Amino acid sequence: MNTPAAPQVSLAKERIQILLLEGVHDSAVEVLKQHGYSNIKTLKTSLNEDELCEAIKDVHFIGIRSRTQLTAKVFAKAEKLAAVGCFCIGTNQVDLEAARDNGVVVFNAPFSNTRSVAELVLAEIIMLLRRIPEKNAAAHRGGWDKAAKGSFEVRGKVLGIVGYGHIGTQLGILAEQLGMQVRYYDIETKLSLGNALQVSSLNELLKQADVVTLHVPETPQTQWMIGAQELAQMKPGAVFINASRGTVVKINALADSLKSGHLAGAAIDVFPVEPKGNDEQFESPLRGLDNCILTPHIGGSTQEAQENIGIEVVGKLVRYSDNGSTLSAVNFPEVALPAHEGSRRLLHIHHNRPGMLTRINQLLAEQNINVSGQYLQTDSKVGYVVIDIETPPKSTIADDLLVAMRDIDGTIKARVLY
Ligand SMILES: NC(=O)C1=CN([C@@H]2O[C@H](COP(=O)(O)OP(=O)(O)OC[C@H]3O[C@@H](n4cnc5c(N)ncnc54)[C@H](O)[C@@H]3O)[C@@H](O)[C@H]2O)C=CC1
Numbered sequence: 001m002n003t004p005a006a007p008q009v010s011l012a013k014e015r016i017q018i019l020l021l022e023g024v025h026d027s028a029v030e031v032l033k034q035h036g037y038s039n040i041k042t043l044k045t046s047l048n049e050d051e052l053c054e055a056i057k058d059v060h061f062i063g064i065r066s067r068t069q070l071t072a073k074v075f076a077k078a079e080k081l082a083a084v085g086c087f088c089i090g091t092n093q094v095d096l097e098a099a100r101d102n103g104v105v106v107f108n109a110p111f112s113n114t115r116s117v118a119e120l121v122l123a124e125i126i127m128l129l130r131r132i133p134e135k136n137a138a139a140h141r142g143g144w145d146k147a148a149k150g151s152f153e154v155r156g157k158v159l160g161i162v163g164y165g166h167i168g169t170q171l172g173i174l175a176e177q178l179g180m181q182v183r184y185y186d187i188e189t190k191l192s193l194g195n196a197l198q199v200s201s202l203n204e205l206l207k208q209a210d211v212v213t214l215h216v217p218e219t220p221q222t223q224w225m226i227g228a229q230e231l232a233q234m235k236p237g238a239v240f241i242n243a244s245r246g247t248v249v250k251i252n253a254l255a256d257s258l259k260s261g262h263l264a265g266a267a268i269d270v271f272p273v274e275p276k277g278n279d280e281q282f283e284s285p286l287r288g289l290d291n292c293i294l295t296p297h298i299g300g301s302t303q304e305a306q307e308n309i310g311i312e313v314v315g316k317l318v319r320y321s322d323n324g325s326t327l328s329a330v331n332f333p334e335v336a337l338p339a340h341e342g343s344r345r346l347l348h349i350h351h352n353r354p355g356m357l358t359r360i361n362q363l364l365a366e367q368n369i370n371v372s373g374q375y376l377q378t379d380s381k382v383g384y385v386v387i388d389i390e391t392p393p394k395s396t397i398a399d400d401l402l403v404a405m406r407d408i409d410g411t412i413k414a415r416v417l418y
């Protein structure tokens, strides 16, 4: 049985602690302030696990980007944490199950930086097919490589996109404007935009494409999906781009393929191991290869994308904090209940066991409480219910109910929102 906790109403906004890491854009802070949140700490860097375990103890909301690893150990220390905002697309850096098991909701920005990635990749396609990386490197050393040999227009070439989602589709449209023929491979059947064609296997795509570009998420299926065998399937002289996740490609195999000349070039933005901050040394077997463009995970790093992400993710955190909405959460049942005038709102997060709602409703009935709104959603592990109750002004009904609800076996978290 859970031990009954002291009554606790919604925290005053100035007491809600918010920690934003990894240089989240100022737009996030501005929107938080507009909504009355002022207790905001920002850091330019990420924190390691030990630092996070310490820093997270008093934090109610944390904002991260792709570098901060939020592990089960960190969530175990995060007693007050209500939600995580990933100010990026990927959520692979967060132990989503541990978050959910601790009643912590995780949000992200599923598309605000996708145009930026697509534009970068488009530029890299042209640069690689014109052999600019080598010619640029040679010129820096005093060389003058004016030969046309090995340099090609992109017009008419086959672009092979692995992962035809938000980024892959936009890239396909942009590439068609340049006259490229777009083919893609995806595990799901997708609506082909423009003249794009879906192919049925990764190998088929690798064999057909002059340019292969990866736009898949990090999942158990995509981990190390491109190795020596897959690279060998690619056409001699083809080029390869990865702006998805570093764990999708076996980097030594890629280095070998570039060194042997089988691949003419590559552009890589993400790496199996990335420096934690700008002052840490970058190590990679791709360093020193003139036919390889190396960028420091900046596919989504534009002013436009970062500003929009700041506004979007903070919007989701504020909606959860102000009215309990979990719409578009990546690890949680989605619930949104309109505000009921004159009501008080309670949130209850519990392990998904039979009879939880019955027990909550028994309490409401026993205490003769009038419910003006109630909404429950569950997934396989967790249930989330938002309850609006009618109470006379200044009554302690909601606080008393909270104590009783927290005592229900299977409760993960419960609070009075307002
Ligand atoms: N370099 C950077 O700065 C950035 C990198 N990214 C990375 O790009 C990834 C893709 O982003 P979006 O296009 O927005 O994601 P998305 O979720 O819209 O699209 C991903 C596509 O990959 C497909 N897919 C999943 N597993 C697959 C597999 N095993 N084989 C083939 N296809 C598979 C999905 O069905 C989906 O169509 C993100 O998950 C993130 O890791 C995203 C933004 C910035």
Ligand SMILES: O=C(O)C(=O)COP(=O)(O)O
Pocket: 065, 066, 067, 087, 088, 089, 090, 091, 113, 297, 298, 299, 300, 301
């Ligand atoms: O959006 C993503 O998934 C990215 O990879 C971008 O990550 P970042 O915000 O630049 O650390």
